[in-house]
Amino acid sequence: MTDNSSALIYDPLKRRELLSVSPNPGVTTDYVVTLESRVDSPPDGWSGNVLLRYVPDKQILDAESFLDYTRALGGRAWPSPEDIAVAIQDDVNNELVARWTRITVTTDANSGSALAGHSITVEDRQPQWDNRPLLDGLRRY
Secondary structure, X not given: OOHHHHHHHHOHHHHHOOOOEEEOOOOOOOOOEEEEXXXXXXXXXXXXXEEEEEEOOOEXXXXXXXXXXXXXXXXXXXXXXXXXXXXXXXXXHHHHXXXXXXXXXXXOOOOXXXXXXXXXEEEEEOOOOOOXXXXXXXXXX
């Protein structure tokens, strides 16, 4: 791994450069976007799935950029899945500024632990936004 790629995964500003956004085509409509990808870490790390759900505000996240972003995250052995879930939430919130976001990170069952499963969910929303009927229709985790 080069020094440049190390900076990419350790520096939040460099990581966030991988996330690109476009104007929301339905800025007056609440709808849920779901993106799912994998993080495959080095042998001493863990691997698993990342599920991002969000209700856009003024912008939408370009799906291919999210794929590139999660691939880059795999270049680092994160201390825990909680660390990566919080980092993704911070990065997405900074670049996207969605009405609501939920990040769920689920580790692979064979990731070096005897646990049958390990999943982390972090959620955030804009202070005045609420659309309970829309969110109630989603699977919780």
